Amino acid sequence: MILVTLRLILAILMSLAVSTQAVASTVKWNQLSTNSGKPSVKFPFIPDEINSQFKELSKQHKMQACGFQNYRPKWDEIDMDLAQKINGYNSRMDNWRVVEGEYSRKVFQEYSSAITYSMVSEDEDLKERLFDKLYQWAESDALTATTICYSRNPNQRLLPKCEGEWSDKDGKDLAPVKDATVSIEIAIGLNYIYGAFFWDYKVDDLRHRKINEWLKKWHLRFPDYDDFYWGNSVGWSFPNIFVKHQTGKNYQSLINEVIKGADEWILEDGSLKDRTTRGNRAIWYHSSGLGEAFMILELAHASNLKLPKNFEPKLLKAVELWHNAMLDNSAITVWAKKGHNAQFDPNNPDYQKYSRLDSISFNGIWFHVFQYRYPSHPTAKFIKDQMSPKARSLKTDGYLGFGVGCIYNALANKEM
Numbered sequence: 001m002i003l004v005t006l007r008l009i010l011a012i013l014m015s016l017a018v019s020t021q022a023v024a025s026t027v028k029w030n031q032l033s034t035n036s037g038k039p040s041v042k043f044p045f046i047p048d049e050i051n052s053q054f055k056e057l058s059k060q061h062k063m064q065a066c067g068f069q070n071y072r073p074k075w076d077e078i079d080m081d082l083a084q085k086i087n088g089y090n091s092r093m094d095n096w097r098v099v100e101g102e103y104s105r106k107v108f109q110e111y112s113s114a115i116t117y118s119m120v121s122e123d124e125d126l127k128e129r130l131f132d133k134l135y136q137w138a139e140s141d142a143l144t145a146t147t148i149c150y151s152r153n154p155n156q157r158l159l160p161k162c163e164g165e166w167s168d169k170d171g172k173d174l175a176p177v178k179d180a181t182v183s184i185e186i187a188i189g190l191n192y193i194y195g196a197f198f199w200d201y202k203v204d205d206l207r208h209r210k211i212n213e214w215l216k217k218w219h220l221r222f223p224d225y226d227d228f229y230w231g232n233s234v235g236w237s238f239p240n241i242f243v244k245h246q247t248g249k250n251y252q253s254l255i256n257e258v259i260k261g262a263d264e265w266i267l268e269d270g271s272l273k274d275r276t277t278r279g280n281r282a283i284w285y286h287s288s289g290l291g292e293a294f295m296i297l298e299l300a301h302a303s304n305l306k307l308p309k310n311f312e313p314k315l316l317k318a319v320e321l322w323h324n325a326m327l328d329n330s331a332i333t334v335w336a337k338k339g340h341n342a343q344f345d346p347n348n349p350d351y352q353k354y355s356r357l358d359s360i361s362f363n364g365i366w367f368h369v370f371q372y373r374y375p376s377h378p379t380a381k382f383i384k385d386q387m388s389p390k391a392r393s394l395k396t397d398g399y400l401g402f403g404v405g406c407i408y409n410a411l412a413n414k415e416m
Contacts, residue, residue, distance in 0.1 A: 043196045044245045045238075045295060045400060046407065047302040054407045057414070062120045065413055066406035067389030073114040073126065080107050082137050082186070085145035089178035092171025092343075099179075104143065108186045109361065112396035115193055116403035131198055134190065135207040138214035143187055149180035150223045150236075157223040166341050180221070181232065187218040188239045189401030195246055196402065219243050225254060228261025230275045230289045233399060234296065235261075241299070255299050262296050263308045270317035276335040279342025283325050283332055283354045290318060291363025291399070298369060316377070319370065323379045325352070326386075357386045357393075364393025365400065368408035375412060384413070 041048050054062070063069055083101030096102050111130065118126040149162035162177040194215055202208075225237040233239055237258045244251035265273040275289035276282055293315055300307055325332035330350040337344055345351060357367060367387065371380045393405040 041245075041302050043192075044241055044251065044302055045192075045298055046404060047298065050298075050407060050411065053411055057410055059120070059122065061414070061416065062406070062410050064389070064416055065410035066116070066120050066394045066403065067391065068117050068120055068395070069389070071113075071117055071395075073117065074110045077106055077110045078114065078133060081140070082107055082142035084141075085143065085147075086179045086183045087146065087176075089175055089182065090172050091166045091168065091175040091178065091341075093178055094171070101143075101146075102182075104186060105182065108189060109392075109396050109398075112189065112193070112402050115197060116395050116406055119197070119402070120406065127197070127201070131201060131207070134194065134198070135211055137190075138211045141214065143183045144214075144217060146183040147176045147180055148221060149177045150184075150221060152220060152224060154224060154226065157226065170343060171341070184218060184222050184239075185233075185398060187215070188222070188233070188242075189398065191215050191218065191239070192242060192401035195242065199246075225257070228258065228265060230265060230272060230285075230292055234258055234292050238295070238399070252303055252305065255296075255303055255305055258296055259300060259305065259307060259311070262293055263311050263314075266293060266311070266314045266318055268314065268317075270314070270321040271335050272318060274340055276321070276332065277338040277340040277342075279336055279339040279344035280351050281342055281353050282336035283322065283329070283352045285342075286318070286322055286325070286332065287354075287360070287366075288363040290315075290322060291366045293318070294366035294369045295399070297373070316374070319377075319379050323382055326354075326382075357383065358388055358391045361392035361396045362398035364391075365397055365405050365408070367391075367393055368405035368412060371412035372408045380412075 042051065057065075080103060082104045086099065086101040086104060088099040088102075089095065111133065114126065115130050117123070118130060147162065149159055151157055151159055158177065162175075162180065164173065165175045165177050167173045194211065198208075198211075219239075222236045222239055225235055225240045227235060228237075229235045237254060241251045241254055241258075244254065267273060271277070272286055272289035272293070275285040278285040297307070297312075297315070299305075321332065329352045332352070333349050336342075336352070337346070337349060357364075360367075367383050370377070371383060374380055391405075393403070394409055395403040395406065397404055
């Protein structure tokens with residue numbers, strides 16, 4: 001009888017040990033490393049003091065500043081779910097209506113808006129439903145059937161099967177690299193969302209493991225940072241910074257490289273290299289470049305890194321060029337007419353394809369960062385006057401995955 005009892009006690013102890021070990025491994029799976037090389041910042045693109053100031057604001061003010069007063073998550077669109085693949089973009093990406101899986105961008109946009117709303121409203125039930133939706137996408141291996149175009153091999157960053165983008169001067173050629181890039185942008189946006197909202201959420205929940213497995217697959221689908229250029233999250237530097245942050249590796253040296261590159265690519269005349277010269281979409285690309293430039297500014301603030309002496313004066317000049325072009329398109333024509341990877345009509349040289357500020361979410365963070373950092377600048381007032389609470393950049397961001405603009409707008413407009 002004593003032997004049986006001892007065996008029973010031993011079995012219970014072993015079971016508890018296995019259970020404890022399993023929970024511990026799950027917790028460890030989600031804990032960020034704290035190696036000395038990584039600054040103690042929760043999310044590398046937003047300074048901790050900005051997050052702290054935002055949390056101190058009233059829920060009522062945040063709901064108003066971010067345009068969420070009458071918001072309801074669009075579950076009919078979120079529940080369409082991410083496609084298995086994206087296929088069929090041309091180089092100019094103006095054929096999106098016929099691209100297989102293109103609707104995934106809308107699914108992601110609405111998911112992004114919903115997670116931003118959960119942050120502002122402090123709705124834990126919504127957060128749980130969004131966490132489970134992320135798990136469902138991970139379980140289905142969403143988007144992973146999209147063509148792989150990039151490699152971590154420094155000698156072959158772009159695979160041969162994906163070369164030839166813009167082989168047609170009007171950009172009508174099929175470009176698998178665009179399919180790959182869009183799928184990566186969505187998946188990396190979800191990586192950012194997970195890092196900002198879910199890595200410390202219900203840490204013993206086994207759904208984390210499947211989500212992590214899926215998200216980490218995408219870390220192999222974009223190349224290491226090599227040389228600076230505008231676009232692709234600044235030469236893929238942003239996702240590489242994020243992965244280093246999540247794994248506790250030193251990423252300050254990478255941020256310094258990016259700052260140096262940006263300082264060289266923000267030109268003395270206020271133009272942005274290979275952005276302001278984009279033909280009849282020059283204003284859009286110039287604005288997109290400003291979005292990346294202001295994210296670099298916030299990366300520097302978050303990591304307490306010093307900017308080059310002329311970085312901000314040149315950046316302000318670039319902002320003023322954009323402002324002038326918004327008032328009169330001809331202000332950008334001298335650069336736009338170069339037609340870099342773009343269409344330009346010499347018979348209508350001042351024509352620009354550009355959207356209302358409210359409709360822009362991709363790289364739209366700068367509209368709000370600028371108001372916060374430079375509140376007395378004339379362009380800050382111009383931006384504020386041109387935008388409404390319906391602005392998409394308050395609720396979603398094609399680069400950072402959620403409405404970071406909401407945070408800065410709420411802080412910049414405390415007197416609403």
